[in-house]
Amino acid sequence: METLNRLLTTRQLADYLGVPVATLYSWRHAGEGPPGFRVGKHVRYRWSDVEEWVRGQLHSAETRTR
Numbered sequence: 001m002e003t004l005n006r007l008l009t010t011r012q013l014a015d016y017l018g019v020p021v022a023t024l025y026s027w028r029h030a031g032e033g034p035p036g037f038r039v040g041k042h043v044r045y046r047w048s049d050v051e052e053w054v055r056g057q058l059h060s061a062e063t064r065t066r
Contacts, residue, residue, distance in 0.1 A: 006047040010036075013045050 014021045027033030028043070034053035036043045
C-alpha cells in the first residue's frame with residue numbers, strides 16, 4: 001500500500017506522536033489534532049493528513065518563537 005494512502009489506527013497514531021490514546025480522543029472531541037474519520041465503529045487517520053497536520057504544528061511553533 002502506498003505510504004501516503006496508509007490508514008493508521010488510533011493506537012498507531014498515538015505511538016507515532018508519543019501521546020496517550022486519550023489525548024487523541026480529546027483532540028478529536030475538541031476539533032483539534034489530525035483529522036480522522038470513522039470506518040464503521042473505528043476511527044482511522046490517513047498518513048498524508050497526519051503529515052500535513054504535523055507540518056502545520058511545526059509551522060505554528062516556528063511562528064510563535066519568532
